[in-house]
Each structure stands twice: as C-alpha cells, then as structure tokens.
Amino acid sequence: MPSSLISAMVVDDEPLAIEGLKLRLQKIPDIHVIGQAEDGDSAIALCQELQPDVLFIDLNLPGINGLEVVQSLQSDNMPLVVFVSAHSEYALDAFELSAIDYLLKPVNLGRLQQTMERIRERLTPLERDQEKFKLLQALGEVSGMDISELQDWLSSDKPLPNANQQELIIKNQDNEKVFVSVADIAWIDAAGDYMCIHTDAENYILRITMKKLISQLDERIFQRIHKSTMVNVNKIVSIQSLGNNESMLDMGEGVKLKVSRNYNAAIKTIIESRSA
Known part of the structure; x- marks a missing residue:
C-alpha cells in the first residue's frame, strides 16, 4: 500500500x-x-x-x-x-x-x-x-560512498562498504606486509614523508604524507591535535586543560600528548560530546 x-x-x-x-x-x-x-x-x-x-x-x-x-x-x-x-x-x-x-x-x-x-x-x-x-x-552522505557503489552493495551479500580505510598495509622490519587494523591505532605522528603508527601492541613506520593518510581515515575518529600529530578519539582516556588555550591528552600506558591551541577547541568538543 x-x-x-x-x-x-x-x-x-x-x-x-x-x-x-x-x-x-x-x-x-x-x-x-x-x-x-x-x-x-x-x-x-x-x-x-x-x-x-x-x-x-x-x-x-x-x-x-x-x-x-x-x-x-x-x-x-x-x-x-x-x-x-x-x-x-x-x-x-x-x-x-x-x-x-x-x-x-x-x-x-x-x-x-x-x-x-x-x-x-x-x-x-x-x-x-x-x-x-x-x-x-x-x-x-554518512559513509562517503557513491550511490552507485551502495546500489552494488545492496544487490550483494557483502558487508556495508566504507569510503575510509579499515586496514593499513605496512611493511615491517623484515620487509613483510603487515595488515594493521585502523581501529587498533591510538595515535600517529609525522616525520617528513613518514608516519609513525602507534598501536597498543606495536609501532610501525609507513611511507606516506600526513595529507594523504588523513584522506584515507575517518575524520570523525582521527583528529589532528598538532600539525604533525593526530589521535584516535576513541583511545583518549582523559584530557587536562593547560594554560595558553592548550590541553594534554592521556592516551593510556603512560602516553601523554599535547594539544596545540589551533586544535584544542575541536578536541574538547569531541570529548564533551562523548560524555554527554
């Protein structure tokens, strides 16, 4: 009807x-x-x-x-x-x-x-x-996928596609490919054209620019806290306000990361929305 x-x-x-x-x-x-x-x-x-x-x-x-x-x-x-x-x-x-x-x-x-x-x-x-x-x-609009891709998914039995990377393919010290789940990444910092990927279990080096890596990750989960650092907001344990409109993030396991003033307001808004 x-x-x-x-x-x-x-x-x-x-x-x-x-x-x-x-x-x-x-x-x-x-x-x-x-x-x-x-x-x-x-x-x-x-x-x-x-x-x-x-x-x-x-x-x-x-x-x-x-x-x-x-x-x-x-x-x-x-x-x-x-x-x-x-x-x-x-x-x-x-x-x-x-x-x-x-x-x-x-x-x-x-x-x-x-x-x-x-x-x-x-x-x-x-x-x-x-x-x-x-x-x-x-x-x-939510997933970032084209309608044509979603129509293909609808007629299949595949899981819902996602425009963002779910895994990063990284070569380890033995030159072997390692598949690192994006959900396991706690924070990322840049060193030129290399990114240091920090997980709870291990750290990895990936040759890629910050700009390109950001385009592959979900911006709702990975947020910049500095021009060369971004964090997985789901991994933040707590936040402490500092002077000069800056903050300090506790990422657990003794890791503390400073949030610069340019990104402080955005990070605080995200954390407040999680606790609402």
Whole structure:
C-alpha cells in the first residue's frame, strides 16, 4: 500500500459524471482528487500542471477526445490512465495506449475498488524505488560512498562498504606486509614523508604524507591535535586543560600528548560530546 495519498484527476464533459465519480472515489481512503476538467485541451494543461498519479478520463470530449489527450501526454511524467466510457468498442485502443483499466459507465464502487488495486500495485514499486534512493542518498552522505557503489552493495551479500580505510598495509622490519587494523591505532605522528603508527601492541613506520593518510581515515575518529600529530578519539582516556588555550591528552600506558591551541577547541568538543 502506498505510504501517501494517491493523487487523481477526473476528466469528463458531463459535470454530473465528474461529481458521481468523485463521490465514489471519496469512499476510497487512499486516493485524493486534485483536479478536474471538462474538455481535452483543459485536461492536457491541468495534467501537466498538477502531475497526478492517476488520470480518470472519458473518451468523448469536446475538441480532442480522450485517446488524443493521452497520446499528447506521453512523457516521463505520464500518469496512470483509466478510461471511463459508456461504450466498450474503444477498449482495445485504450489498452494499446497502456491504460491500466477501462471502466464502463455508470461506474460502481466494487468495480472501482478493483481498479484501485491495480493502481496500488503499479505505484507501490515506484514509491519503494524512490524511498530506496532516498535511503541510499542518506547512507552515502554518512559513509562517503557513491550511490552507485551502495546500489552494488545492496544487490550483494557483502558487508556495508566504507569510503575510509579499515586496514593499513605496512611493511615491517623484515620487509613483510603487515595488515594493521585502523581501529587498533591510538595515535600517529609525522616525520617528513613518514608516519609513525602507534598501536597498543606495536609501532610501525609507513611511507606516506600526513595529507594523504588523513584522506584515507575517518575524520570523525582521527583528529589532528598538532600539525604533525593526530589521535584516535576513541583511545583518549582523559584530557587536562593547560594554560595558553592548550590541553594534554592521556592516551593510556603512560602516553601523554599535547594539544596545540589551533586544535584544542575541536578536541574538547569531541570529548564533551562523548560524555554527554
């Protein structure tokens, strides 16, 4: 069932026929008539303006007829079409225009309910696609991933992708590749084009610039505390305020790191948000 009201427009050259159909549609809770017209030209203009989900339209109209109205509306914003007529001989022509149904006058509520079931079936997948896109868009903003990558993930059984590195590949003293989990890193300091990666268990040297390494790490977790030092905020044990708008971080295991004044406010805000 669609999560919102289905918008509809009614077109008929007889005002009483319009009112009769509207009264029946009012008995169906998830549909709302947003417009009506009594001739073909007005129907085209109003349909383009309102862009209803469904168009209920009579075949016999002044000027251009119902079939011609629908032919002129063929576009990306084409509504679902239900033809309403006192004659059955045009049904084949109507379905060739991809009409969702063809109702004979006078339309009874039971038959109209059947039409509504078809309408719901056609609209629900579209709404689901739109909702899925909105969710992927929001997830992309949070994760930093492109929507195309998230769509590929959605159709697979892989874990949620992440734009940030989950592991760093570092060569040890024996020139062997070591995979270091980013979550295990406590702090990082720079020495030229080399980074010293400090974990609870061991320290590693990685040839990379600070700028490039920052681009690979989650900025919500790794924060600069100095122009040559950044820390994993989840590893901070405590913070002590110093003079001159500076602070000292306790990283545990006897490690204390000074926060320069340029980064002091940001680090304090992060720590306060963790304790809130």
